[in-house]
């Protein structure tokens with residue numbers, strides 16, 4: 001793996017790709033004036049504050065402050081290194097980097113053992129698929145799938161395959177290709193017999209569903225039996241490459257759609273994901289037979305804030321949806337719950353009612369989290385009985401009291417009032433009581449807060465004059481090389497007052513030593529610090545006049561320098577008071593004189 005890529009290559013990549021094109025793969029962008037706008041992929045939002053500039057080849061979010069060039073976009077979004085982003089972009093631009101990357105093509109160096117496990121899975125995944133769709137041996141399995149409503153399209157998309165009814169086919173197949181049996185056993189593909197130390201295949205005569213990691217490497221299988229063989233689904237064991245608590249089925253395929261729609265659909269099992277995909281719901285993911293973990297949630301949260309939970313509508317499914325929903329809410333997600341009638345699961349529902357109804361009447365008509373709780377807490381209660389009814393109302397009021405938006409509170413209170421013919425006043429009274437009781441209970445304890453995973457910076461407050469002057473100066477320096485040197489001269493060895501601003505102009509002067517022309521996107525690559533990059537993008541997006549008058553320039557410089565003098569004056573005033581306190585009046589007078597001189601120079 002090469003350590004670095006030559007700078008000309010980086011420049012070539014930057015010039016060959018269009019940031020709007022790349023970002024459009026993840027975000028729906030609309031042109032508005034000179035820029036493009038869309039929903040920010042880095043924080044959940046309902047109105048677009050994310051903008052992309054074609055001229056400057058940079059992006060910026062007014063909501064969360066994310067910003068950068070095409071490299072940093074991929075780095076932040078995919079959680080990859082600069083090198084990996086460069087490789088991805090070079091591929092898109094058909095630029096040969098003339099460096100050798102590891103066989104997985106993902107740019108990450110892995111141990112030979114892991115690489116061997118990945119290679120074996122890739123090979124088998126292709127081979128199983130080939131057996132299913134092209135051979136006589138797999139024909140009965142293919143028919144079985146087609147009879148169950150699978151389409152050829154989804155069989156190809158999900159790389160579904162078939163494992164032969166043989167005890168040692170995979171063992172021989174892999175051994176012939178020099179895969180070590182010990183490693184293949186560790187990869188969960190073959191099993192060692194206790195008695196004689198020979199090996200046999202884990203999966204025999206099963207429909208094979210490969211499981212992929214977030215980069216699209218196949219890392220495990222789930223094999224479904226064709227007949228009455230138990231278990232119905234046989235999964236790969238946990239291995240060095242397959243960790244259930246981290247893997248979400250279909251994540252690598254669903255991710256672009258999740259990003260674009262800013263919405264993911266969480267299913268209970270991978271069969272639901274495939275059935276839903278066939279119905280046009282392409283943003284579906286599922287855990288692999290485990291409950292949701294913190295790692296899953298982090299992965300989801302990096303890509304969207306909105307999740308629709310679509311679990312089986314039976315008792316177990318509803319309980320699981322309630323648990324998953326609460327975990328996601330705690331992580332700052334917005335939750336909807338899609339329900340199906342008669343305790344069906346998504347696959348059964350689609351078979352019975354068709355894909356369109358599933359899209360519109362299940363996914364499209366999902367309940368808000370609160371409406372789901374109305375149903376959830378009703379189960380097992382007989383609301384004709386007064387005791388049950390009162391307990392139910394109390395529970396719902398407690399839930400309503402946790403809502404933060406007044407409009408929502410009001411909406412659900414009215415719903416409750418009308419359903420049980422209670423006056424709104426009475427409910428509001430009781431809600432207040434609950435609120436105070438809960439508050440008293442939690443006093444002194446740490447508050448359970450819904451922390452958003454990404455902190456949204458507060459809107460810019462009114463900033464002091466020197467702050468704005470420095471930003472304006474930087475904005476002009478970014479656009480004009482001569483101006484950068486001119487400002488340096490005018491500062492006469494003084495620095496900017498804001499440390500970050502000073503750091504940026506230090507970088508900028510360095511950049512201009514090597515580059516004759518300003519280039520926003522190239523400069524962003526030049527800056528190492530992410531925080532500084534964000535500030536640069538923020539400044540780049542400011543609207544300023546193309547030309548700066550010499551009066552304007554003098555004013556800005558003056559504001560920068562004055563602030564330093566004002567600080568000096570404050571310092572002197574303290575010294576003066578101290579001198580007076582010590583009755584050193586001649587010293588105090590001398591300081592007073594200095595203050596007068598400083599004030600004059602303002």
Ligand SMILES: [Zn+2]
Nearest residue numbers: 040043061064
């Ligand atoms: Zn944002």
